[in-house]
Amino acid sequence: MEHTRMPRPPVAGRPREELLRVLLDTATDITALRDVEAVLQAIVRRTRALLGTDMAYLSFTDLDRGETEIRQSAGVATLAYRTLRQPLGTGVLGQVGRGLAPYQTSDYLSDPTLTHVPEIDEIVRAEGVRAIMGVPLTVGGRVLGALVVAERSPRVFSPDEITVVDSLGRHAAVALDNSMRFEAMSRLVEDLVTQQRRSAEELSVITRVLELDERLMDAVMGMPDVRRVLEIGSGVLACELWLQDPDGAPIAATTEDPADPHAGSVPIAVVPVAAAGEPLGRIVAGRGLDAPETALLERVAVHAALALLFARAEEDADLRLQSEAIDDLLERPDVSRERLERLLQRWGLQPGEPLRTLVIDAPEADRRRRMQAVRALGLRSVMMATHHDHVCMVTPEARWEEPLRALFASRGWTLRVGIGGPVEDLRKLGDAHRRAQLALGSLVALGREGVLDGAELGLLGALLDLARRGELPVSLTAAIDPLRAYDRMRDTDLVRTASVYLESDGSVARVADVLHLHRNTVRQRLERIGALLGPGWDVSPRRLETHLALRVLEAQDQAS
CATH class of the missing domain: 3.30.450.40 (GAF domain)
Incomplete structure (x- = not known):
């Protein structure tokens, strides 16, 4: 029933x-x-x-x-x-x-x-x-x-x-x-045949649309490859076709020529590609099209949208799996080594080879597009997923930096990447990732772009990351603010003198050599520094606080 x-x-x-x-x-x-x-x-x-x-x-x-x-x-x-x-x-x-x-x-x-x-x-x-x-x-x-x-x-x-x-x-x-469109077209064909109101040419156009629809449907159902959809449309329209995303970036084309079809003086035709009200991009034809040909191109766009939806569903499933795998690798020490190795092999990573973790800064709304672009670089054996507030990539590839820099530069994206590793022991991958996070946090805190290795930071990186997240009660440079104010008012160089003095383990002679000063001048500056900062600024426990403040100020000056 x-x-x-x-x-x-x-x-x-x-x-x-x-x-x-x-x-x-x-x-x-x-x-x-x-x-x-x-x-x-x-x-x-x-x-x-x-x-x-x-x-x-x-x-x-x-x-x-x-x-x-x-x-x-x-x-x-x-x-x-x-x-x-x-x-x-x-x-x-x-x-x-x-x-x-x-x-x-x-x-x-x-x-x-x-x-x-x-x-x-x-x-x-x-x-x-x-x-x-x-x-x-x-x-x-x-x-x-x-x-x-x-x-x-x-x-x-x-x-x-x-x-x-x-x-x-x-x-x-x-x-x-x-x-519904097919049924409407079928009824229209029947009406045309019955009433004989349309010319043979008009009937041929509608028949071509139906035949193209059937070929496109077979292609999408057999293997939802958007390039195959474009190739079928190109063959019917006798011109090259380009599929672009909503921002104009290329997705697929029937030609290897990367030239922008909009750039030439030859007329072109453009139809939108959308599904359920969501713009997915546009198809550009390499020549102008008349009304019947535009109708054919619109059918190509409908099936291209369907192929893109299928591809997105597959990509979503793969991204979810990679996100879970990265969580296991980085945050679950209880996961067995055998499971971790299986996770790596699924994406072409071999157990025992040195692995790097890259923590990539990306706006939340743009992370998917940036991950797609990075995957298209063809780097060897990459796991990548959104992880907390960043994109995390795990790879054995040593030559990743140059293509990544070129990609971000070509798209006008700001490049900030923290690195951890390489490590061979999977159990140490989580520590490498934390170092990479500290490196990225330091870049953000300092307002700097580029690539930074977490191994180079030490305690300074941890402090900068805490400062970025607003988890420090005072400014990182508060300990030397009196020196900075004095230098601005008197046009002196007490900050530099204090930094070299601490870096030289308190050697007046070394400071004099580095700054090209007489030793008595150095001693006079040190007395002034002591008067401004108070007794004990250069001995424990205040020495560490002063030294870190000087290091942070130096990093900020380099960033600016």
Whole structure:
């Protein structure tokens, strides 16, 4: 029977790779369908099976009428519920049907935060529905409807379950939009043939679009390679194609020529690439296109978006695995050596080879793009993931610095990298990473750019990092502020004299040689320093405080 309860699979407990395969298989199946009703049935059945809910249903939103209507369902027992029309902004279906964000309630009828419609509440009560969760279906900023799951008992859907349905909804929206477009084009072809109102040339254009759609769909479903999508489009349009990200950086092209297609004087055509309202980039054609050819290029853009979504899903899964692996390597001393070695080998790192940890400063909103760019450098055996407030990279590659500097310079990015290692003992990788963090913290605290090895810092690095995080009660240079003020007022050089004196282990003769002064002059300066700083400035325990303050000031002066 249709309302038979589905067994609930443990979505949150599934391995990410398995979940990704399930989503990819589901997306593949529904995207391959041409008939709209078949697509709708596949979506609700797969969604219900994936979460093991009592029911699942899909609605279409009519913005002009201000309502969303259930179009297809699985597991629904009553006719009134299967044909329900929900005003937008009411209930869960009406909230989600506006296309804004996922929404859920653990017990619909008793939820005071929802806007209830009495007639609809009676339909819900008759169906026995308690918990409801839904996600919007949108494509290119257009609201198609909502994908909803429901239970006949109270339930709170986990973030993982919401993410699963949302991911499926994104793929489903693209597939549904494709099938609706395909169905509309098919009807148009039938009308053209029946009514004979269009010329043979116009019919040929539409047929070319359908044929191109089929070839592109086969390519995406076989292997979601965006370059293959571009190659098919290039062959049909007889021109080179470039795919660029929203900032204009290259993603893929049908030519090895890196020249910017915008740079020449030859006319070009550009169409946007987007999915679910999110701009993914643009496709640039190497020549101007007429209206029928532009329609073909737009179909290439739709399938390029689908290929990019598949690639992103695979990349997300790999990034999550690398993030977990890096956490194990750096922060879990209880993990067995065998597991650590397996983690390394997964990304081409061999146990026993010297490993470096690089801590790379990157704005949170831009970390993904920067990691993609670093991966594209082709460095040997790299593990990389977002780690706390930075990007962490583990690699045996010794020649990483030059290509990384060139990449950041070409993109106009500020380069700040702390280094730890190399180390051969995996147990010491965490210590190397902490040294790299201190090095990066020192660069940030001093306002400097570049690369800094944590092994060169010692205690100074730890203090600079604490200062950067605001965890020191006073300024690092407070101990020598009287000297700095005196030098500014009198145009003297007591700070330099004190620094050389402490670096020379208190040798007046050495200070005189370094500063090219008479020894009596040095002694007079030291007396003045003692008067300003007070007795004992050059002996323990104040000697260390004074020396560190001088070192910090020197580092700040070098940075400026």
